[in-house]
Amino acid sequence: RRGEMAKSAQLIDNEVVRAFATHAAIVLLKMMLMSLITAYFRITRKAFVNPEDTASFGKGESAKKFLRTDPDVERVRRGHLNDLENIVPFVGIGLLYALSGPDLSTALLHFRIFTGARILHTFAYLIPLPQPGRGLSWAVGYAVTFSMAYKVLKTAWFL
Amino acid sequence: RRGEMAKSAQLIDNEVVRAFATHAAIVLLKMMLMSLITAYFRITRKAFVNPEDTASFGKGESAKKFLRTDPDVERVRRGHLNDLENIVPFVGIGLLYALSGPDLSTALLHFRIFTGARILHTFAYLIPLPQPGRGLSWAVGYAVTFSMAYKVLKTAWFL
Amino acid sequence: RRGEMAKSAQLIDNEVVRAFATHAAIVLLKMMLMSLITAYFRITRKAFVNPEDTASFGKGESAKKFLRTDPDVERVRRGHLNDLENIVPFVGIGLLYALSGPDLSTALLHFRIFTGARILHTFAYLIPLPQPGRGLSWAVGYAVTFSMAYKVLKTAWFL
Numbered sequence: 001r002r003g004e005m006a007k008s009a010q011l012i013d014n015e016v017v018r019a020f021a022t023h024a025a026i027v028l029l030k031m032m033l034m035s036l037i038t039a040y041f042r043i044t045r046k047a048f049v050n051p052e053d054t055a056s057f058g059k060g061e062s063a064k065k066f067l068r069t070d071p072d073v074e075r076v077r078r079g080h081l082n083d084l085e086n087i088v089p090f091v092g093i094g095l096l097y098a099l100s101g102p103d104l105s106t107a108l109l110h111f112r113i114f115t116g117a118r119i120l121h122t123f124a125y126l127i128p129l130p131q132p133g134r135g136l137s138w139a140v141g142y143a144v145t146f147s148m149a150y151k152v153l154k155t156a157w158f159l
Numbered sequence: 160r161r162g163e164m165a166k167s168a169q170l171i172d173n174e175v176v177r178a179f180a181t182h183a184a185i186v187l188l189k190m191m192l193m194s195l196i197t198a199y200f201r202i203t204r205k206a207f208v209n210p211e212d213t214a215s216f217g218k219g220e221s222a223k224k225f226l227r228t229d230p231d232v233e234r235v236r237r238g239h240l241n242d243l244e245n246i247v248p249f250v251g252i253g254l255l256y257a258l259s260g261p262d263l264s265t266a267l268l269h270f271r272i273f274t275g276a277r278i279l280h281t282f283a284y285l286i287p288l289p290q291p292g293r294g295l296s297w298a299v300g301y302a303v304t305f306s307m308a309y310k311v312l313k314t315a316w317f318l
Numbered sequence: 319r320r321g322e323m324a325k326s327a328q329l330i331d332n333e334v335v336r337a338f339a340t341h342a343a344i345v346l347l348k349m350m351l352m353s354l355i356t357a358y359f360r361i362t363r364k365a366f367v368n369p370e371d372t373a374s375f376g377k378g379e380s381a382k383k384f385l386r387t388d389p390d391v392e393r394v395r396r397g398h399l400n401d402l403e404n405i406v407p408f409v410g411i412g413l414l415y416a417l418s419g420p421d422l423s424t425a426l427l428h429f430r431i432f433t434g435a436r437i438l439h440t441f442a443y444l445i446p447l448p449q450p451g452r453g454l455s456w457a458v459g460y461a462v463t464f465s466m467a468y469k470v471l472k473t474a475w476f477l
Contacts, residue, residue: 021315156339180474
């Protein structure tokens with residue numbers, strides 16, 4: 001068994017794979033953070049969607065008034081969905097990119113810019129910053145993922 | 160070609176990778192099941208969102224009344240979105256974790272608890288169970304993913 | 319370091335992995351395209367959700383009227399969410415499937431049918447085609463992912 005373990009560990013010994021693992025874990029944790037922020041706003045704004053979540057506020061009509069939408073909750077939820085739409089392609093394409101043998105410096109450039117752009121995007125969405133702050137940070141992350149996809153398709157092309 | 164096949168097959172020969180593959184496939188299939196449950200409730204409750212989906216119920220006003228939201232449909236859809244928000248990080252971080260060389264027993268503990276927690280979460284959401292049933296099952300899955308991310312970052316750290 | 323690079327590059331040298339990488343990149347890029355189509359409809363239909371996005375249309379009430387939902391925008395968004403719900407399982411299960419040592423011809427059959435079905439699904443959703451066009455294209459992609467999951471579970475089973 002030790003031999004098999006070693007074989008699989010080889011992959012994470014590769015510096016590009018290590019850099020990908022680090023950045024992928026960071027952006028996925030950042031995405032997970034959106035759940036906590038949503039929960040925070042739901043509780044402080046008292047704005048819930050499931051009747052069973054308001055049971056602790058009393059019964060009947062007194063609890064029903066907390067089944068409502070709140071602009072701050074909806075804003076965090078939109079940021080969370082935008083993360084799903086953009087971080088999922090990054091993780092999928094980024095892993096294939098890391099396996100396509102890019103230069104370490106080029107790969108780091110891609111990973112670092114994407115991670116920075118998505119962190120900026122979250123601040124731009126939640127503060128919120130005036131446009132085109134959010135739009136630009138979104139576009140930068142999008143372009144990085146597109147660039148990695150181009151490298152994957154050029155290296156792996158087998159339709 | 161046989162040599163290349165063998166090389167890639169080595170990865171799935173690793174017991175941690177096999178355990179990850181099994182649990183990842185199970186939770187992804189569980190997530191896919193939500194689509195079928197949504198379709199089931201849309202058809203039995205006659206609650207659709209696309210006009211072309213109600214064409215078989217007749218034309219004009221008689222079909223239009225089925226373009227509506229239904230509490231049961233919306234509940235399944237929220238469960239589905241919650242799966243996306245939590246199972247995506249598990250699959251991404253879990254794969255990197257499996258490649259970071261954890262002990263088999265520790266890895267199995269993580270994978271089994273996550274899979275169990277997400278299955279419980281679905282039951283808690285759909286029945287629905289009173290809180291904190293759903294909240295706790297969500298938190299357990301969240302904590303497992305966080306613990307795996309910590310191991311990935313500790314092993315792979317390369318920013 | 320060159321040795322390590324070579325080791326990780328071996329994976330992408332495998333023809334099944336190359337075929338997976340090509341199809342996964344294509345469907346993920348297709349999913350990313352939905353963001354651009356959403357933006358296109360939001361701008362041409364002037365239907366936004368974030369107040370800061372309408373600032374360029376003037377202040378106060380004159381901008382507020384563009385904070386509205388539009389049927390075309392909502393349709394693209396539903397197509398985008400459906401992509402997330404179906405392409406995420408394909409990418410996750412498909413990668414594990416590619417590592418489970420399938421025949422190249424069987425793997426290509428799975429990948430090609432899934433990619434074709436999801437492209438058809440997008441056209442069926444956006445045109446829109448009458449049912450069961452969209453339903454069938456969805457079901458075909460679903461069945462392909464299910465078939466791959468069966469192979470993964472049969473090969474890797476380790477609960």
